[in-house]
Amino acid sequence: MSSLMTNASAMTALQTLSATNKALAETQSRISTGYRVATAEDNAAYWSIATTMRSDNMALSAVEDALGLGAATLDTMYTAMDSTVDLVNEIKAKLVAARQPGVDRGKIQEEITALQDNLRSIADSAVFNGENWLSVDSSDAAYNATKSVVGSFSRQGGAITIEKIDIDITRTELYDDADQSGILDKAQANGNTVATINIAALTDSAADLTTLEGMISDVDDALGEITDAATSLGAAKRRVELQREFISALTDALDRGIGQLVDADMNAESTRLQALQVQQQLGIQALSIANSSSQNILSLFR
Template sequence: MTSILTNVAAMAALSTLRGIASGMEETQARVSSGLRVGQAADNAAYWSIATTMRSDNMALSAVQDALGLGAAKVDTAYAGMESAIEVVKEIKAKLVAATEDGVDKSKIQEEIDQLKDQLTSIAAAASFSGENWLQSDLSVSTTKSVVASFVRDDKGHVSVKKVDYALTGGNVLFDTSGNNLGILDKQYNVSQKSVTVSVNTDGVSSEHTVAAYSVDELIAQNATFTTNTVGGKTTQLADVAGTFYVKIDDNNWVEAVDVTGTGQEAVHDEGGTYYGIDTAAAPATNIAAPFSVATINIIGISNANLDALISGVDAALTDMTSAAADLGSIGMRIDMQEEFVKKLSESIDSGIGRLVDADMNEESTRLKALQTQQQLGIQALSIANSASENILTLFR
């Protein structure tokens, strides 16, 4: 039936055009924004996840900045410690030179004074963003922290993880409290290292505490090392200008004596000569180095005090080396964490994209199809509207 009051065909064509227009609007929005889920109405679950993850990614970006700042602080402290180690090495060399007979100690002291001033300058300059890890008030407990990561656990709780570095007398060069607890301003105890061993004499065992040495200390004295096997047991002997030392474990060597013909247990047999523990070689009494590294003055001191001072400087070097190693390990951890945070941020971006990004190939194809459908719908509406006009010809 054809009616001039109700054009059903036109209404159907118009409804189809409205649907096509709605589809085109949605597709054009995806094409222009690049998002398949741009608002909660598109997909509430995906939109919520993506929004939360974008927030976490912003936090990770802040963590990256904090890691960069922390790395700069650690690198500054490490550079300062490394430079200070080289200066203290020079001071140690000057002190060794001062042990030679006839040397002008006043000239050496002048050089040492310049090196001490350099240590002060290094410690004061090793500051970044107002923080100095090489000099601190050691009368109070101080811990430096570096942001390491931002964590969201499986229950949705968030937290910021940090790497702590406690400032102590073992890693701070100067104690600004005046208590002289820093590596360079404290006087080290340089008593000789000792070890307790059990010695069997005529079948009776007794314990003796004797002086102990490391292989490095013997090498420094130009020791000659020999190895021999007696009764299936291999032992090592070191000869330092006619004084013999025998190895008793992986870390310690002790002074040895010829015990041929005695009842003492032999620990080394060198062609019929037997060596045992020299129980008379007791450790030296506890003494302190006469000066700290920061206050060294070799004018007028005895050879014994000079030897103690060299040992004190060597102990300071040991502490500084350990502190530099700690700083280096923290720096390495920060570098690894920076790389991890970067990869984690990229993974989150990729995950968000999988949830909400539009497939541009698909959307462009859909848009082209909708445009074609729109043109056909317009033609259909035109045909439907022209049907009513054809009725007028019946009245002519």
Template sequence: MMPNSVNTNVGAMIALQNLNMTNSDLMTVQNRINTGKKIASAKDNGAIWAIAQNQRATSGSLNAVKDSLQRSQSTVDVAIAGGEAVSDLLLQMKEKALAASDSSLDTASRTALNEDFKALRDQIGKSVSNATFNGVNMINSGGTTIAALANDDGSSKLTVSAQDLSLGSTILGGGSGLTATSSIGTQTTAGAMITTIGTAIGAVSTALSKLGTGSKSIGAHLTFINKLQDSIDAGVGNLVDADLAKESARLTSLQTKQQLGVQALSIANSSSSGLLSLFRG
């Protein structure tokens, strides 16, 4: 047992230590409530904070991946729209060629059919050249192959190959197929053009199928990236977010404890005044 002394008040020292600990805990709880985080900086828990920062970096990088996928999907979809226009024009051109192959046509009718045919042919060129998104065209001559980002470090790409649907391209039959000068001015050329366009229709359909598959793959991967980012963000929240209901209850408890600590310190400080009674006569 410590002797009674006016120089050293052990009870007050212990009460002050406890009050300081309570105040420190109270400050921590208030900070958690203010920020909504139980780990707001590296000094709170260095290891967990570092893990959370790494995952935040991954989540942030996935924003760039989503942008790339969305931009690529739009580019492919525009290319598909252009390709479908080409396919529709080919169907009309085949109809014109079939009509022009009729030997009973007079010159005026054949000329009119040929003019319609050439207008449709030229429209193919316009449709192809205008199928551009953000400066990228996948179906023109020398079209751009899409290579969208697929992961957060750029080491994986999602590729959709360009499909040249321009007049004179391999898909439209090359030099002996549908070109910028093709016509149906005679019965013979009209008959040959029926086969040429029929082959081109099949080839364009195959090209569109490849573009459609590519767009679907990009869309599926975009959905996955969205879910992955949500899961990462939720994981970071599990690591660093405070349980506000729990912290609120703890705040009330610590406030009560703080008041009791102040009273205990007051009582301990007043105990030394009792020594004065020993010197009263």
């Protein structure tokens, strides 16, 4: 039935065109933003998950930065400790050379004193970001024997956990100005201290040679402790580096997971855009044809 009051064809065409325009606007938004789920309105569940994962990813990025800082600190301490091993080895070699009867122990002591000064200088210079784990003052109120590096961030059942990598610096201290309990400023088994050993007054007497042998033994003991400390720092450094690599890979994995939830498939969206543009043109044409039906009714009365 043809009616002037109700144009059913135009209504149908208009509804179809409106639906096409809405789908076209949605597709254009996805192409513009790159997101299939840009707001909670698009998909509340996916948007909520993605938002939480993005927040956690930012926290992981902060952890990665903290691990980088920790790695740099450990590298500084390890480098200084490695140099210390070389200098203590030289002191040990000088003492062994001084065991030879008739040598000028005063001259050898001058060399040992220079090495002792270098040891102190290295320990005092091993500073990164205000941290020094080799030369300390345990009586300082800010002193803490355990240094921590943020190692990871995780969320389980809504609960957040921050893991730390702890380093006991009592094993790495070369000097402690408070109580001389560092490896180099403490008395070893025979009562000798690497930092203060002095052979200038020693003679070739049996007692003095025994004292010299005790010095050699004590320096060797200190060298063993320094080697252990360097090993500990090296192991901690490697652990931090491995954790940093893992956090970097985990961050990338989370980014991919978020993308799977909310990113738009640009290939599919571009194909859909072209189809909707054609549908829009056809819808406009259909609406135009439906609207012209009233003019056809007018021709009946001519």
